[in-house]
Amino acid sequence: MPSRKAKNARVAGDHAREVRRKEQEVERVYRAAIKDLFASATVPERLPALFYRREVYRHISNMSDRADSAGNVLGMVVMKLA
Secondary structure, eight states, rough: OOOOOHHHHHHHHHHHHHHHHHHHHHHHHHHHHHHHHTOOOHHHHEEEEEEEEHHHHHHHHHHHHHHHHHHHHHHHHHHHHO
């Protein structure tokens, strides 16, 4: 029977891998959204709104990068404890 630490290490590793997959998914969606956003940039008066939306997308992408980094750190900590 695996120890409680070993079981938790596996679960933490599973979660870290899932966070990585989600970060990659967010990155794909982000790139597609940016492409669509600039493809629709045909009216100069709407450019300020376009750039505002781009900033929101960028912050979401950065958030997913930070979640991935946190997952990596957590995974390393758990592995050292196991």
